[in-house]
Amino acid sequence: MKDRLSATFSALSDPTRRAILARLSEGEASVTELHEPFSSDMSLPAITKHLKVLENAGLIQKTKAAQWRTCSLNPEPLKEASDWIEQYSLFWEESLDRLDEYLKDIQKKNKKG
Amino acid sequence: MKDRLSATFSALSDPTRRAILARLSEGEASVTELHEPFSSDMSLPAITKHLKVLENAGLIQKTKAAQWRTCSLNPEPLKEASDWIEQYSLFWEESLDRLDEYLKDIQKKNKKG
DNA sequence: TGGTTAATTAACCAAATGGTAAATTAATGA
DNA sequence: TCATTAATTTACCATTTGGTTAATTAACCA
CATH class of the missing domain: 1.10.10.10 (Winged helix-like DNA-binding domain superfamily/Winged helix DNA-binding domain)
Incomplete structure (x- = not known):
């Protein structure tokens, strides 16, 4: 299995x-x-x-x-996969900037609807 | 290929x-x-x-x-995989909270040195 | 009832996958 | 030179994988 x-x-x-x-x-x-x-x-x-x-x-x-x-x-399984990969996110440099931007985007969308 | x-x-x-x-x-x-x-x-x-x-x-x-x-x-390929999965992140609810927390964590580490 | 639609299963296929043991290649050093 | 170490390749194996066509099952409806 x-x-x-x-x-x-x-x-x-x-x-x-x-x-x-x-x-x-x-x-x-x-x-x-x-x-x-x-x-x-x-x-x-x-x-x-x-x-x-x-x-x-x-x-x-x-x-x-x-x-x-x-x-x-x-x-759910996608989230698990994402979490697994997440442990490697420190290896890519732009991670911080991208996440910041992405987070702001989501917050905007949530405030609209 | x-x-x-x-x-x-x-x-x-x-x-x-x-x-x-x-x-x-x-x-x-x-x-x-x-x-x-x-x-x-x-x-x-x-x-x-x-x-x-x-x-x-x-x-x-x-x-x-x-x-x-x-x-x-x-x-690099891990980042690509992560990006691909990321398009589904709206499907899990805690995403916003988790990313926010994670981001703060990283910023703390970066400020330490 | 029998034709139609939606989906699955069965049987088949070639290629790929995760292993093995044995053999080979590459490099070191006594 | 020959033994040792590190790694790869070869040949083999059973199982799985992405397909196919044909057949079958499930459900609807005139």
């Missing part, structure tokens, strides 16, 4: 799966919807397999309604 | 390789030194292979002196 962090990084190591997560970050979607952008060069069963990998890593969740399978993003 | 981000996440998907990076975060080390913590259950050639994966992903660099191969951490 693969540990959670390994499963997460492994899931993220494929471009198709990263693109799927990007799509889900905008809102939940059905399997067919997720397949659409890749339909010219990838089969639906291939997408099903990718989703299985993402689900096993805990990165997505599926809900079932009739013949529909709706997928949604679960950010 | 695998794209850089995929190679990075793929490299990070193995616990041994993450442990190697953790060791290198404390300072550069020879192949034998990196092998030592694993020597009871993993061969030296296996470590060589892992290092090859890390090197191909750009996560480490090797310098050569006589029969010695010294490995050191390269944080």
Whole structure:
């Protein structure tokens, strides 16, 4: 049994799966919807397999309604991955400036809405 | 040819390789030194292979002196991975508080010297 | 009921992955 | 020179990975 962090990084190591997560970050979607952008060069069963990998890593969740399978993003494993990488952030110099700027950005957005 | 981000996440998907990076975060080390913590259950050639994966992903660099191969951490790909994950940070709620705290921590350390 | 839609499973494939033991190469030094 | 140390390569292995096509299952609806 693969540990959670390994499963997460492994899931993220494929471009198709990263693109799927990007799509889900905008809102939940059905399997067919997720397949659409890749339909010219990838089969639906291939997408099903990718989703299985993402689900096993805990990165997505599926809900079932009739013949529909709706997928949604679960950010928890991403946060764990981010936390792991964070221990190395002291190694890049601009870290302080970037975080400062990013933080201010978020505070602005939060105050607006 | 695998794209850089995929190679990075793929490299990070193995616990041994993450442990190697953790060791290198404390300072550069020879192949034998990196092998030592694993020597009871993993061969030296296996470590060589892992290092090859890390090197191909750009996560480490090797310098050569006589029969010695010294490995050191390269944080750039980690930063790229962190940046990629960062786009999802809005999905976890404590992000703002954590970043704020972290930033203050770093500023304290920098002011000390 | 039978056709349609959505999704999954089964069977297959080539390549990649994490290991091993043995052999080889590179460098040192008695 | 030959033994020792450090590291890599070779050859092998079982398993996993990203795909495919065909078949099957689940659900809807005229």
